[in-house]
Every structure is written in structure tokens, then in C-alpha cells.
Amino acid sequence: MSDYLVRGMSMDGFVKAVAIRSTELVRRGAEIQKTTPNATAAFGRALTAASMMGNMQKVENGSMTLQIKGGGPIGTIVCVSDPQGNVRGYVYEPNVPLVEKYPGKLDVGATVGTDGTLTVIRDLQMKEPYVGSVELVSGEIGDDVTAYFAQSEQTPTACALGVLIDRDQSVKVAGGYLLQLLPGAPDEVIDTLEKGIQRAGAVTAMLEQGMSPEDILGQVCGDLGIVFMETTEVSYKCYCSRDRVTGALLSLGKKELTEIVEEGKPFPVECQFCDTVYEFTPQDIQKLLSKL
Numbered sequence: 001m002s003d004y005l006v007r008g009m010s011m012d013g014f015v016k017a018v019a020i021r022s023t024e025l026v027r028r029g030a031e032i033q034k035t036t037p038n039a040t041a042a043f044g045r046a047l048t049a050a051s052m053m054g055n056m057q058k059v060e061n062g063s064m065t066l067q068i069k070g071g072g073p074i075g076t077i078v079c080v081s082d083p084q085g086n087v088r089g090y091v092y093e094p095n096v097p098l099v100e101k102y103p104g105k106l107d108v109g110a111t112v113g114t115d116g117t118l119t120v121i122r123d124l125q126m127k128e129p130y131v132g133s134v135e136l137v138s139g140e141i142g143d144d145v146t147a148y149f150a151q152s153e154q155t156p157t158a159c160a161l162g163v164l165i166d167r168d169q170s171v172k173v174a175g176g177y178l179l180q181l182l183p184g185a186p187d188e189v190i191d192t193l194e195k196g197i198q199r200a201g202a203v204t205a206m207l208e209q210g211m212s213p214e215d216i217l218g219q220v221c222g223d224l225g226i227v228f229m230e231t232t233e234v235s236y237k238c239y240c241s242r243d244r245v246t247g248a249l250l251s252l253g254k255k256e257l258t259e260i261v262e263e264g265k266p267f268p269v270e271c272q273f274c275d276t277v278y279e280f281t282p283q284d285i286q287k288l289l290s291k292l
Helices: 023-031 037-057 108-113 143-153 185-199 203-208 213-222 242-250 254-264 282-291
Strands: 004-012 016-021 063-069 076-081 087-091 100-102 119-125 130-135 157-165 171-180 226-233 266-268 277-280
Touching: 004 213, 016 037, 016 213, 016 226, 023 037, 023 087, 023 171, 023 185, 037 076, 037 087, 037 108, 037 157, 063 100, 076 203, 087 213, 119 143, 143 157, 143 171, 143 185, 143 282, 157 185, 157 203, 171 185, 171 203, 185 213, 213 226, 242 266, 242 277, 242 282, 254 282, 266 282
Parallel strands: none
Antiparallel strands: 004 016, 004 226, 016 171, 063 076, 063 119, 076 087, 119 130, 157 171, 266 277
């Protein structure tokens, strides 16, 4: 089943909503980064959040980067989304030891840490990107995304994310939802939404029961009702190319490139976002030198 996200709005027009099934893209990201279970759970939540946030901005050729640095054993998590919600990312330390809150429940907060920040960089195709940063609340990522929207963009938000790791350490299900209140939302709407969130429970439990993103939003919004407006397929997608890698090599400068040529060995360059390896021979590097 392909991953996709669905966007909608409550019947009264006071709540914007998006939900996603991200199982396959999280599996792909974990496969590329070779993450252990705790790192997979943290990385998967970040990829899921980045997909929904990237899809929200709707700027052609723009992008959204989510960077989480909490001082935990996983180090820094970086995820980049295009305007459709396709994502790519990497973690600094994929081999994280197993830490559980209780048997069967991975401790994502301990993996990420709380001594740091969540930073959002929005490339809106203007002169300068928009950058917003907040201190981490719990390291659970969903809470931290909620805090980001409240503090940096002054938008009351509820974000829930989930990645369920199977006994064989593969990704069983992954997904999430993001709800935002629009200006003027009355207290009764807020109360209904809070009750709906509490009633719905954990995202992973809903996904494991076979609920679709539409089902999840219907469950969370409850009596508010919801009108679905857009459905978009999403995937783990990297935009690397040999030309881009060549540009990065040129930025190394004449001295370092000369050393590579003198060593006389093939020079492989692996994309940090995906498992593509670009091979450069000493002759290829010599041609680059001639351009400097």
C-alpha cells in the first residue's frame, strides 16, 4: 500500500487537519540509514512530521527542513520535504542502544534528548529562507512540533506521531496527524477537539487496527465532522545527482582535489540522504581541476 497524506477541514471551518500513512517511507529511510529500533522510531517520527509540514507550505520548488538536535545519543536528525510531502533525511548516529520506557515501548525522548532545539527552515523561493527555532519540550518530536507552531508561528496546534517497530526490528506501521486551530475558534470547538484526541488514543494503535488517514481524522475530529480536500501520495525521495555531487567536489578547492588525483585511487562519494554512490576516477577529478 502506497503512503499518502490527506488534508481536510472541520465542517465549521475552524480546524485545519492533515493525516498521513508513512510506513513505507519510514521503512526506506531506516533501511538507508541502517538505524537500530530507537533510532528508527525517532527518525521515522521526524520524517512523518516533515512530510506533513512540507506539504502545508505549497510553494513551487520550495522546501522545508526539519532539524532536531537534543543532545541525546542519536545526535542531530535532519529531514527535508518538498512541497508535495516527499521526504529524505539522515541521522548523525544511527546505531543507538535500546532504551525502553517499559517493556515493548521505545523511549524516543531519551534517544533524542531534551537539551537542544527544533529548527524549521522554510525555503519559500525568496531572498532569504524563513528560520524558526524553539527549545525541545520532551524529545518525543510530536510535542516539540506542537510547541514550535505555538511559539514560532503563533498557531495553536496538536501533532501526534507514531512508529511501531515489529519484533524483527522492521517498521510495522508509521503515521501521524496535525491539527491547527484557525483564528476565532470558540471554546466548544477546542473542547470537542481535546476530547476527540483523548478518545482516539495513540496513532500506532489506530494504524495497527487498519485505520486509514481519513479514518484517523474522522476519529480525532469527532462531532466536528470533516471535509476532505486533497489526497497526495508521498514517498522517501532524494534529489541527488552526479551534477550536484560534482558541484560539491568543486567546492573542496584545488589543494584537496590535487591530493585526490595524486593518490591515484577511485574516489566514491555517497549521498548522505540515500544509498546512491557516485564513482569518480582520478581522471574525472583531474577534469574538475581544469575547471578551477
